[in-house]
Amino acid sequence: MEEPLITRSxxxxxxxxxxxxDPRGQVERALVTHAHSxxxxxxxxxxxxxQTCLPLLKLRLGQxxxxxxxSYGEVRKIGGARVSFHPAGHILGSAQIRVExxxxxxxxxxxxxxxxxxSCEAFELVKCDVFVSECTFGLPVxxxxxxxxxxxxxxxxxxxxxxxxxxxxxxxxxxxKAQRVLRGLDPSIGPIFAHGAVHPFLPVYETCGVTFPRVxxxxxxxxxxxxxxxxxxxxxxxxxxxxxxKDAKRGFASGWMAVRGARRRRNLDRGFVLSDHADWAGLLxxxxxxxxxxxxxxxGDGDPLARYxxxxxxxxxxxEGVHVRTEEG
Amino acid sequence: xxxxxELFHDLDxxxxxxxxxxRMVAYFTEASEEDAGxxxxxxxxxxxxxxxxxxxxxxxxxxxxxxPLWLLEDSYERVGDLAxxxxxxxxxxxxxxxxxxxxxxxxxxxxLVAADPSEKQLILLGMWNELRPIDLLPFHKLLTGGFRxxxxxxxxxxxxxxxxxVDQAVIAQRIxxxxxxxxxKFSQIVGKxxxxxxxxxxxxxxxxxxxxxxxxxxxxxxxxxAEWKWDGIRCQFLNEDKGGMLWTRGDESVGESxxxxxDVAPHLxxxxxxxxxxxxxxxDGMRSFSRLQKRLGxxxxxxxxxxxxxxxxxxxxxxxxxxxxxxxxxxxxxxxxLEDLLNGLPAGFPxxxxxxxxxxxxxxxxSSREESRDRGVEGLMLKQxxxxxxxxxxxxxxxxxxxxxxxxxxxVVGAQLGHGKRANIYSDYTLAVLDTSGELVTxxxxxxxxxxEELRExxxxxxxxxxxxxxxxxxxxxxxxxxxxxxxxxxxGRHKSGVALRFPRIQRWRKDKEPKEVDTLENLxxxxxxxxxxxxxxxxxxxxxxxxxx
Numbered sequence: 001m002e003e004p005l006i007t008r009s010x011x012x013x014x015x016x017x018x019x020x021x022d023p024r025g026q027v028e029r030a031l032v033t034h035a036h037s038x039x040x041x042x043x044x045x046x047x048x049x050x051q052t053c054l055p056l057l058k059l060r061l062g063q064x065x066x067x068x069x070x071s072y073g074e075v076r077k078i079g080g081a082r083v084s085f086h087p088a089g090h091i092l093g094s095a096q097i098r099v100e101x102x103x104x105x106x107x108x109x110x111x112x113x114x115x116x117x118x119s120c121e122a123f124e125l126v127k128c129d130v131f132v133s134e135c136t137f138g139l140p141v142x143x144x145x146x147x148x149x150x151x152x153x154x155x156x157x158x159x160x161x162x163x164x165x166x167x168x169x170x171x172x173x174x175x176x177k178a179q180r181v182l183r184g185l186d187p188s189i190g191p192i193f194a195h196g197a198v199h200p201f202l203p204v205y206e207t208c209g210v211t212f213p214r215v216x217x218x219x220x221x222x223x224x225x226x227x228x229x230x231x232x233x234x235x236x237x238x239x240x241x242x243x244x245x246k247d248a249k250r251g252f253a254s255g256w257m258a259v260r261g262a263r264r265r266r267n268l269d270r271g272f273v274l275s276d277h278a279d280w281a282g283l284l285x286x287x288x289x290x291x292x293x294x295x296x297x298x299x300g301d302g303d304p305l306a307r308y309x310x311x312x313x314x315x316x317x318x319x320e321g322v323h324v325r326t327e328e329g
Numbered sequence: 330x331x332x333x334x335e336l337f338h339d340l341d342x343x344x345x346x347x348x349x350x351x352r353m354v355a356y357f358t359e360a361s362e363e364d365a366g367x368x369x370x371x372x373x374x375x376x377x378x379x380x381x382x383x384x385x386x387x388x389x390x391x392x393x394x395x396x397p398l399w400l401l402e403d404s405y406e407r408v409g410d411l412a413x414x415x416x417x418x419x420x421x422x423x424x425x426x427x428x429x430x431x432x433x434x435x436x437x438x439x440x441l442v443a444a445d446p447s448e449k450q451l452i453l454l455g456m457w458n459e460l461r462p463i464d465l466l467p468f469h470k471l472l473t474g475g476f477r478x479x480x481x482x483x484x485x486x487x488x489x490x491x492x493x494x495v496d497q498a499v500i501a502q503r504i505x506x507x508x509x510x511x512x513x514k515f516s517q518i519v520g521k522x523x524x525x526x527x528x529x530x531x532x533x534x535x536x537x538x539x540x541x542x543x544x545x546x547x548x549x550x551x552x553x554x555a556e557w558k559w560d561g562i563r564c565q566f567l568n569e570d571k572g573g574m575l576w577t578r579g580d581e582s583v584g585e586s587x588x589x590x591x592d593v594a595p596h597l598x599x600x601x602x603x604x605x606x607x608x609x610x611x612x613d614g615m616r617s618f619s620r621l622q623k624r625l626g627x628x629x630x631x632x633x634x635x636x637x638x639x640x641x642x643x644x645x646x647x648x649x650x651x652x653x654x655x656x657x658x659x660x661x662x663x664x665x666x667l668e669d670l671l672n673g674l675p676a677g678f679p680x681x682x683x684x685x686x687x688x689x690x691x692x693x694x695x696s697s698r699e700e701s702r703d704r705g706v707e708g709l710m711l712k713q714x715x716x717x718x719x720x721x722x723x724x725x726x727x728x729x730x731x732x733x734x735x736x737x738x739x740x741v742v743g744a745q746l747g748h749g750k751r752a753n754i755y756s757d758y759t760l761a762v763l764d765t766s767g768e769l770v771t772x773x774x775x776x777x778x779x780x781x782e783e784l785r786e787x788x789x790x791x792x793x794x795x796x797x798x799x800x801x802x803x804x805x806x807x808x809x810x811x812x813x814x815x816x817x818x819x820x821x822g823r824h825k826s827g828v829a830l831r832f833p834r835i836q837r838w839r840k841d842k843e844p845k846e847v848d849t850l851e852n853l854x855x856x857x858x859x860x861x862x863x864x865x866x867x868x869x870x871x872x873x874x875x876x877x878x879x
Contacts (some may be wrong), residue, residue: 136393140396141404258417260341261409261752269342304403311397 003130004081004101005108009319012108012132016082019048032085033103033110034094035175036062048076050085052121053093055204057176072121088112090276091176092205097127107290108132108264109221111299113275114282116142119210120182123286125246131292132319136277137255138305139299144255151184154253157270159189161249162227164277171249171268176235176276179205179212181231181253187213195232195241209294218244237266254280256293287314330464332360333368333430336468340478344844349480353488357519363431366510369518372485373504376474377434380441381449383411383473393420393457394674406801408425409752412469421462428459431510438471447551482533483721493519498795501720503867506530530655531565531576532602533646533720537710537727544711544730545692552714554660555686555694558729559643561608562625568594568601585628589635590642593680600652603644603667604718605683610641615705619819644671645683645710646720656718663718681730701732707816708732734814734832735856737762737848738839741809742769743802744791747776756784759802760813760833762826764850770826771855775805775813778835787838807844812836818853826850 005012011023022039034301035056040049047067049057054069070076072095075084080102085095090111097108107128114123130200156172161168172178174197182202185192194202194215198320202212218230225245236242255275256262263271278286283305287295295316297306302318309316336356337490341348351371357365372625378404393399401418408414437456441449444879459469483497486504491495503518512595547553564583573594575584584591587607623638624630647667648656655663671682686692686709694709709729718725743759746752757776761769778785790809797804815830823829828850 096760139404139406139407140394140400141414143420259408259752260413261748261750264750266753267344269344284556301407304400308397308400 004099004104004106005130005132010102014078014121016103017078017083018080019083020080021097021099022110029078031097032057033088033097033108034091036091036111036173039110039328048083050087050093050095050200050202052208053095056093056201059200059204059289060175064290070122071255077327080104086124087121089114089117089120092120092179092208094120096124096126102247106130106132109134109286111136111277112134112286113278114286115279116147117206117276119183120176125286125289127291129292130163130296131282131287132295132296132298133287134277134299135283135297135305136300137258137275137279138191138300139285140280142255142258142275142279144273145183147274150253150274154181154251154272154274155183155186156227157251157272158185162190163239165226167225167245167248168229168244169229169245169250170229170231170272171234171237171250171252172231172254172274175201177230177253177274178233180276181274182212182215183210185213185229190229191216191221192229193218193228193293194228195230195236197233197235198231200262204326206295265329285288287316330430330433330460331364331427332356333364334461334464334467336368337470337478338463340480343479346484350484350488350700353485354491355487357492357515361429361431362515363510364429364557364671365619366513366515366518367430367434369485369489369504369515370508370510371476372480374476375509376476377442378474379675379835380438380451380472380474384474384475385446385449386415386453389453390415390419393454396840398461402546404498406746407753409746409748412473413466415469416462416465419457419465420808421460421465422458425459425460425461426540427461428464433460433464434471435511437814439721441472446819473637474569484808489519493520493521495519496764497720501533502530506576507534507662513669525867531567532718534563534565535646535718535727536722537722537729538722538724539640540711540730544694547711547728550691550694551687554664554712554714555688555697555709556645556683556712557686557701557704558708559608559683559708560658560705561606561621561643563604563606565648566590566601566603566605568599568643570599583625586624586626587631587640587823587857588630588760589679589736590640593642593678595676596674596678597670600649603648605642605644606645608641608643609638610679611639617705625861626686641679641681643681643683646718659715659717661714684688689875698730698732733819736812736814736836736851738846739772739844740769740807740812740847741787741791741805741842742807743799744787744805745802751776751784754784755803758787758811758835761807762848762850762853763845764826767840769807769844769847771824772826772828772850773813773815773824773830773833775833779810779838783838810839810842810847812839812845818856826853828853854874 005014008105010020010025012021014188019031020027022033023030023032024041026043028045031048032040035053040057040060042061047065047068048071048269049067051069051071051279054067057067065166070085072085072087075082082100086098088094088096088110090113094110096110096112099106101137105128107126109132111134112123155323170181172181178198179201192213192215199217230245249269251269251270251272253274255273255277257271258273293315295309295314297316298319306318339352340349351671367448387401388398405411438655444452448476485545486497486500489500495750563578564575573584573591574582575590577583587696609616620638624640644667647663668682686697688697698709711730712729713726719726739760739762741758742761744755745757747754749755757774760773761771764770787809791805794806794808795803796806813833814836815833818828818830819831820828
């Protein structure tokens with residue numbers, strides 16, 4: 001029996017429906033799990049994404065792309081395949097893609113997290129025969145705390161810095177993490193700013209019912225940054241852009257911050273362990289929950305997780321041929 | 330661990346020395362006497378030895394969290410720090426009540442030392458249940474002995490001096506040597522009047538800076554005292570009512586290992602402190618450091634080893650005489666007093682003066698320095714004639730003018746993830762040279778000498794060029810050539826080549842060189858020949874004239 005999805009150099013391909021999932025290169029039809037750049041690449045002729053992902057994808061790839069949005073759970077027949085999108089809980093609009101061909105079901109997770117996140121749709125567990133799972137944090141040292149606790153840690157750090165008359169410069173990926181961080185900030189502590197890369201996504205979030213405190217652009221600020229919170233993408237960490245925030249304490253919100261070495265290497269004052277991926281326990285729960293007979297791991301060093309699953313009687317392997325670099329953590 | 334765990338995490342996150350000192354002062358002011366005592370003991374670099382074997386610790390931790398041991402090992406490889414890995418896995422008890430540091434140390438860590446393995450496991454399981462999440466990392470650091478959080482002894486002394494309103498040098502002496510907070514209370518450490526036995530501990534050692542400029546820039550040669558830089562164990566020789574004591578720079582008391590040196594003590598005045606070096610020394614003169622190593626760690630050496638591996642104390646400074654602190658007296662005067670003292674001793678004692686290397690000019694001195702390798706010394710020491718005996722390294726007073734290291738080009742054939750700041754970066758390299766048949770053979774491991782940027786670049790190369798796995802080491806396709814500096818070549822079974830380098834460190838990245846252009850094993854062995862003849866273990870040939878090196 002032919003599987004619904006196979007691996008090609010561009011990525012996962014569905015022969016029955018003649019489409020790819022999160023492909024590289026240039027293809028005719030691309031189904032995209034979410035709008036992060038290591039999944040949503042420009043250059044394809046047609047895109048199919050979740051309805052909430054659509055405006056985000058246009059912001060990232062341009063307003064002129066050929067793209068269609070599908071509501072979560074809505075089934076679309078493409079050739080001989082039945083396709084549907086299901087919330088992945090990673091960022092706003094992120095989806096797992098379910099592909100059914102001849103009664104056989106594959107689910108491609110994209111990036112996902114079963115932990116609660118007030119800034120996006122809640123993860124949905126989808127039963128399947130084969131589950132293609134990310135495993136960015138596939139080691140038991142990665143265990144996330146409650147989202148609320150991290151928001152409290154961030155606000156505490158910010159207010160301590162504000163008391164000392166210093167700005168707080170918090171690095172967070174511009175799409176997803178930045179909005180999640182902004183949502184949890186306590187505006188009574190001080191003014192809130194965000195880098196220009198973060199702003200365009202805010203209205204899309206607001207349309208979906210995610211509310212933010214007042215977020216300004218630095219160019220509209222008074223120039224006195226003492227006590228301010230500035231959220232910026234890590235890409236500008238060493239850029240001249242940050243120089244204006246004199247004496248700023250520097251923090252980073254990412255799952256990678258669980259390990260001290262990662263924080264110390266970047267010379268940060270503070271790391272906040274806030275991730276948009278599943279932690280070890282989350283990966284195990286979801287993998288077991290899907291009831292899949294076969295698990296294919298991608299995104300990360302999957303060897304330990306694959307070995308662990310096999311020792312627990314679950315058929316797991318590394319999805320060969322699909323090498324993707326994670327943009328964020 | 331009340332207040333201490335918070336201190337640990339804050340110090341770990343702080344990047345400025347001033348912040349760290351202020352944070353320590355705040356802790357010491359608030360903490361109980363017992364807790365403050367233990368905290369200063371650990372921050373001074375002391376550790377509780379023999380609490381647990383890390384192999385057992387890993388196994389019990391894996392059992393506790395129901396994970397296979399291999400997965401704990403894989404996690405450790407990613408995290409790069411065992412104490413942190415254990416803390417991330419064990420997690421601790423959110424509802425635990427706060428314990429005092431002294432309770433954890435005295436009832437936990439110290440009781441582990443005497444316990445048998447099954448008791449140890451029970452004690453640890455108990456601790457893991459009773460510690461808060463925030464306690465785990467500092468606890469595991471204390472347990473595994475790797476308690477380093479960027480606080481130097483000098484900065485600790487500054488903080489304690491501020492707490493007690495006492496001079497920093499006094500604090501430095503009070504926290505030197507062997508003590509623990511049960512025998513010496515925190516109030517005695519920071520108190521105005523120190524305990525009487527303060528003099529039984531060494532002074533902070535005066536350290537030399539490497540000479541990085543032309544010696545001519547130091548001024549007139551007669552303003553400097555030059556002597557050989559001995560390749561032994563630096564020790565302060567103290568003589569008090571109780572007898573003689575030998576203290577290393579690591580604050581270890583090693584007198585028991587060298588009874589023939591302590592035998593000299595009754596012939597010396599009480600209230601004395603000398604600075605000098607223990608050297609292996611036979612009827613044939615000075616011997617290599619490896620001979621001295623045979624005497625190390627033996628608490629009561631047998632008469633046969635005392636006879637076979639004799640030692641001498643080479644004295645080069647006088648810090649205290651008849652109970653009087655001479656450290657602020659100019660070097661030339663201290664030196665004169667030292668000569669008077671030692672010249673008054675009867676002959677035949679294993680205690681001698683380190684002599685001046687005389688020179689009329691820097692050029693003459695430079696040519697004397699060229700003899701260093703033949704003499705088995707590391708180069709020259711230069712001491713400013715009027716310098717005091719400072720605590721630590723004070724630039725401009727003492728210089729070490731070491732002999733130039735050997736250099737060779739080597740290629741990276743293996744890499745391992747680093748630790749601490751370099752965790753998760755391939756920063757430890759296995760290096761190889763060519764043997765006569767043109768094969769690459771490993772000769773050294775080295776991990777220092779690259780900039781952060783270069784490290785990242787090498788890391789990227791390694792990740793793309795892994796050809797195999799050997800434990801934690803990844804075999805790497807040869808492509809990166811380093812110029813490596815080292816101090817000597819020794820026979821060793823550790824590497825395939827049969828030799829190992831002494832103090833190898835990466836000097837620079839030779840991007841202009843191909844792997845096939847690296848040095849040969851023969852060249853390295855040639856260096857070994859050059860360095861050894863004076864030590865009586867130089868090259869020999871076998872019956873048919875082949876070179877026998879080791």
